[in-house]
Amino acid sequence: MRHEGRCDTEAVSQCRYCRETHTRDDDPAHHLKSCEAYQRAEKRLEEQGNSDATDTDEATEAAGSDDEHFARTFIDPQPHEFHAYLKWNCEHLDNPLRSYFGLRSLQGEHDFEQHGWLRTTTEIDGSDWNVAFAFKDSGFAPRKTDNFELEEVKEYRIYVFPKGYDSYADAKSEARKRAYFCISPRWPDMETKEGNKEMSSTGLEGYNVQVEGSYWDFEQYPTVLRQSLDALATRQGFRFNSPTPIYPADFDEDRLHSSSNIVDAELYVRVLLGETGEVIAYDGTLHEISLLLAGDREGYTKSVRDDRECPGHYHTATIDSRRAGELVGSHELAKEFKHYHMRNPDAVEGTALENPKIGVSFQHSIHDGTVYWSDLNTLITELDEALLNILNWSSIPTRPDGQMFVADDYFEVTGSRRWRKILPDSLPRIETKQDDQIFGTATQMNETDTELVETLLTDGGETSPKDLAHSIGVHLDTVYRALKRLSPLVDHTYGEVQIGSKYIAQELTGYIDSVSNSIKSGLENALDGLTRAEAHGGDDDPWSRWLDRYGGEISRTEGADPDKLDVGFQPDSLAEARRLLRSGASQWSKVTDEKIRKFAFEFAPKITLVDGRVYEPRHFADALGTPG
Template identity: 45%
Template sequence: MSDEFAFLDKATPIHSDSDDPVRSKINQHEADESRSAVGTTGADQFVSETSAIPLRDGVVSQCRYCQERFRTDTDDENHSCPKQPVASCRYCKEEHFSRDAADNHLYHCEPFRRARAKEHKQQRVHAMHGQGDPQPGRFIDPWYHELRAYVKYDCSDKPSPLKSYSGFSDLQKEHDFEQYGNLQLEMRGDFNGIKSDDLTVEFGFKGSGIAPSEDPDFKLEEVREYQIYIYPGEYEDYSEAADNGRQRAHFLIRPRWPGIASESGSEIPNPHDITGFDIEFTGSNIPFTTYPELLHSAVTRLKGRQGFRWEGPTYLRPNDFHPENIHKSSNIVDAELYVRVKKEYTRRVYAIDGTLHRISLLLSDERRGYTKSIRDDRECPGYYHTATIGPDRISEMIPGHEWPREHKHYHVKHPKAIEGGPLNQPKISVSLQSSLVAKTPKWSQLDILERELDEALLNVLKWSDIPIRQDNQVYVEDDYFKATASQRFRKLLHGQLPRIETMQDREVKQLVVAGTTTETDVQLLETLLTDGGNHSPASLAEKIDCALSTVYKSIDRLGELVNHRYNDVQLTSQYIAQQIVRHLDAVKQSINTDLETAVDELVRAEEFADPQGADPWSLWLQNWVENIRENTDGPDELILGFEPADVSEARRIIREGAGKWAQVTGKDRVDFGHEFVPVVQTRSGEVWSPSQWNFLPGLAGFKSRYLPV
């Protein structure tokens, strides 16, 4: 059979095989970079796996990133490759091999900073607020309050790794503690954030309960813990400086070696078997990063005091306490940042409907995890208010945050005794609550922790309508906090708490209008509302006398209203609990009616709304309105089920509803005032119920229609 395409063999080619006109038009540099990173040229992309990888007997596959080989498909599926990138920055193309690295990268990415700064100058940053990216700006600088950390110094690779401990012992013997008390020396130096003209370094010791080391080079019969105190020189001792709220640092120094045990024989934790020191840092009003520098300088100063009583002591080695020797297992257990604000500006922070109360209410589960709220106004308004949130919900407040924290508004212990001075103004602060989480931040993560605290504090100020820029009319300087601002990238969210509240409102309202709620759902909700303790699906089935499978179906129907994990079922938040109490009667009634009737009893929207409730007006009604009260001689009353913070917020919500109504009906927004007037009660109990002609002027289009030009 002849080849019908044989005549093409005599044709002259326009391009050679080596000059592919299609390939030459394609920019391949990004693909080539990716292939180079994983060790391939791209030529094997369409070669079968068997031919591309020379496999040995028993090997079924191989990881393309780390080249590890697998003998079973299960091993291949379970392989988590540390060399496989999980993300790549779209600004600088840097690859990241962990989620933490990807999340934190933008704070240090120069191409991102330049791009975002350009967008900020062009006034387009506002379009990206709330999306989780850090924003540039000059923000008020908080000051450093409390710090507590356990910092380990590893001397294992040094000759005589516990030489400095013997040096502390010799220094102790050179000083007469019984006659003179603790050893006190002056120290001067240039320390970040420290008034260093006159500092006192105080040296002392106490018993440790540690058994001596069995190492023959360890010649001490009694093991002691040594203490270094640093505080301003005008005070007699550390306690006096603490009572006056002065800058201060305390270092409790404990020796560590492999196999360390107490005098009773019990093992003392030393998980990394370091030989060196475990030092507890505590202090106040000092920048967090300054503590290691202070310790190193204090040990250097104490070394200069050795050799006065006898020759040839074992000298301290200050470089054993150099910041470079800090071990990776060092961790932070308490850290706090604060600003001081004039009290006339802070009511929205601590009020019953204020930011702290809403944080506690909206971000705390009904029974899961940990939440605590304290309100104490005995000394003065806003005397001591806190909202503590555990790790389960902290990322809902600010996406990407990891560590639990406590938000505070508080005054000094006796505010009436210092009327007129800066200390009479309250502090607004945020602090780490490490007791609520098993994995505390490492000392190497100090910059990330400080940034999380800073962002949390700035957002609370913003949500409380307190300026986050430098403002000497709002902020009050004290001996340490200065009302200064600095340029930095911080994640600022606009109205995050109201968004959480709206989302939870929507879930509750859905109970009423969905028409799918069953009697089992109501019984389950009533049980979660009224019974204390935790509930498993099995215990709920027993309480409401139904099958376990029925309970599981009910949990699925209730969706975001309940949390079900680890065999524990509970309401999502205290706010949802309150809302369910308000709407439960309506839910019960909706069970006995069809969907159309249930919706009609909640809202009167038949004239304008989509029957399926999917148009913007119907969705707005579902989210915000509890009832529409019909009037025969005037506009119907639109009764909000949501309690806004104030009338200003109520006006905003109603104007939004007027816009949705106009969008669906095709009428002007001002016509909304001829159909409805609002009835709103704020959280403080104020009722806003304007008449028709008091309400109309606030709607768009009123001036052009009713006022003369």
């Protein structure tokens, strides 16, 4: 198998200051702390300031001129959807729930039946915003203490939306910037009305706040909540002379509890209509991600292609935590890659919104573990890197390009200097790796192995080793031994068995018949030991093993003509035959220390396909690259 492209120590980037190379797992920020060349450059940059805009433009161009440099100016993505559960522990206060009682006091001052939600306004980032206040039943039983005098436990809802809209629902229907907060009290040993324990309080005494919103910077939500509470506090005292006050400072970000966690977050860019073909094509980036990384039987892994409204209307590819690191080294978050238009694309024709978004979002439901608020910077970096790599692999610039990106009300075509890991397209390497796994494993299958694979390919739903043993009529131990041999192609975890990826399943479907036929015809035993021993030194080198594996026979010729190489194994297609010869050339090159292209001048290969066609290339050297 080819080692290139899968080695953990392979250099994938280079510091543009000291030229030190870095692997996928290296942290650029950590390197910069000890990079003297970077420190000197930053000092010079600080001294120069912004005195010459032309020089700045030239420096930016130079920084982005070499794809090997991982430090340069990148397009700034726009935060989109966000969902989190933020928690505040106020047990240090004399009355940890004082702001909750303040919200209850505000509820009592307003006639919701006659006037509907309580509404006020506030200013955030220089713009006016509506703030609406409502409540609902929480389902929790009142606290069993003397100082908790409420008969019902309510949850308080706060809606923040643009001043020009009559309601939060109207703003949401038009995809405007907005935020929603649901404040629920928490105390130790909290119970529902049915007597069940509340499981998310982690023993804190304070608040659990559900947060949802769009288009705010993720780190801004605690500030928006606090400013909204400030606005609501000004509405107290109109009916009660001595209302119980609300204390917005109780919700300062520096008081967030460590169990605060994030369940959804998305970054996006908007790209010019007609320039995203490589993203949404049937052989494009999203489809390749789904095909190469999606498990064969995992129900949560999905690929969506909805072109009913317009081409590329809603396309997604979802990968779990385990696959994330295969796509971009050191990544750990389950995520969804998206290409999508507005719900009704005809209604926005001729506007900026007719252009599609490309986004990457965190997928909490299939993530292994929890992403806490303290992980926010890591989350942003990983989503940003994933989005930039998708653009790069789809021939879309990663720098701010006014000819390629389209600004909308929230996304701006601006860039910033930051350290991101940008890789050569990982997808061909993953495909090559899986091709190698198929050739390296499938050609050594015995009859039990082929029956097991055929069963996995034809039977839907979940399959266990026990079910496989019953299906193919062998002992369970035999199945376990087969699974061990087939481990590069088959995943066996927690009693479930599946083909490693949809791509492997697709390739095996056409390949398994030729393997079965080879086994039945005995071609795997058609070996010429004397000839193989004669070929470059012994039976235990990679070239000899390749000849053994594929039934290769070498016939010497007179003069300068290349020796004849007849391959006994019968592949299913010409593409498989070509891959087979390329793998043989690679093994021969390892043994002889010759350039791989010279293989074509040493041997005249011949392979007979399952359907009887003969592959006997006359210009095989062209497939092995140019000399050197």
